[in-house]
Amino acid sequence: APMITFEGVTKRFGEGTEAFTALDGIDMTVNRGAIAGIIGRSGAGKSTLIRLVNGLEKATSGQVVVDGTEVGGLNDAGLRGLRREVAMIFQHFNLLSSRTAFDNVALPLEIAGLDRKAIRAKVGPLLDLVGLGDKATRYPSELSGGQKQRVGIARALATSPKLLLSDEATSALDPETTQSILALLKQINAELGLTVLLITHEMEVIKTIASHVAVIDKGRIVEQGPTFDVFTAP
Numbered sequence: 379a380p381m382i383t384f385e386g387v388t389k390r391f392g393e394g395t396e397a398f399t400a401l402d403g404i405d406m407t408v409n410r411g412a413i414a415g416i417i418g419r420s421g422a423g424k425s426t427l428i429r430l431v432n433g434l435e436k437a438t439s440g441q442v443v444v445d446g447t448e449v450g451g452l453n454d455a456g457l458r459g460l461r462r463e464v465a466m467i468f469q470h471f472n473l474l475s476s477r478t479a480f481d482n483v484a485l486p487l488e489i490a491g492l493d494r495k496a497i498r499a500k501v502g503p504l505l506d507l508v509g510l511g512d513k514a515t516r517y518p519s520e521l522s523g524g525q526k527q528r529v530g531i532a533r534a535l536a537t538s539p540k541l542l543l544s545d546e547a548t549s550a551l552d553p554e555t556t557q558s559i560l561a562l563l564k565q566i567n568a569e570l571g572l573t574v575l576l577i578t579h580e581m582e583v584i585k586t587i588a589s590h591v592a593v594i595d596k597g598r599i600v601e602q603g604p605t606f607d608v609f610t611a612p
């Protein structure tokens with residue numbers, strides 16, 4: 379079965395005459411082990427779509443199924459379980475400035491209740507994996523943008539998720555750093571078999587990394603399929 383399925387998903391914000399349809403009849407699947415991209419301009423509905431996957435938003439109608447579970451039917455305990463399986467990285471990294479790289483990566487493990495020894499055994503290898511083995515004691519203010527995103531990726535991987543959601547994760551980075559982060563995501567996808575769903579407004583990101591793409595405009599998917607088919611003129 380696919381990792382993610384959207385079936386006739388509509389999301390409306392507000393009520394009555396104030397209601398705004400952010401997503402309108404989304405049908406989409408993301409296969410296990412894939413790197414899939416959603417591209418569209420600002421306001422198209424990309425963030426709303428990704429927030430439906432980790433249960434931060436609830437569909438107004440239709441079904442969002444993640445790893446066999448319908449997200450709309452989950453209670454609070456179910457949502458907590460889902461969020462251990464579905465990790466996220468962000469445009470502005472969302473690191474805690476008062477914590478070192480090590481302690482940022484450790485945070486989700488502390489929340490999960492692991493002891494200090496178990497945490498050390500996990501965080502070291504994760505920092506090595508993202509190429510920051512020598513930056514464990516640095517604070518975010520002492521790291522470059524690319525390094526901060528590497529910490530964000532290590533933190534996302536801490537709970538051994540099955541799915542990684544990326545919300546414009548390279549949009550604040552220069553082109554060269556963007557390429558290095560995309561290469562890291564590709565490596566993680568290949569080595570850990572982690573499924574990746576990324577949203578972006580940059581065609582270059584899609585072409586570099588995504589095997590499948592959906593183009594979204596005003597809340598509707600206007601085209602989807604293998605990236606090569608969608609972005610190669612006939």
Ligand code: ADP
Nearest residue numbers: 391398400418419420421422423424425426427
């Ligand atoms: P994108 O990520 O593609 O920029 P979003 O999913 O953030 O688009 O937003 C899609 C549309 O839904 C926008 O018009 C936005 O203003 C609207 N929207 C998003 N969240 C809310 C909300 N909580 N309440 C009302 N409107 C919202």
Ligand code: ADP
Nearest residue numbers: 519520521522523524525526528554555558559
């Ligand atoms: P990477 O490509 O390794 O993910 P960047 O391209 O953002 O990271 O940064 C390249 C190098 O520039 C970093 O390894 C770092 O040594 C240095 N650097 C850039 N900005 C900063 C900063 N604000 N503080 C410390 N080092 C920085």
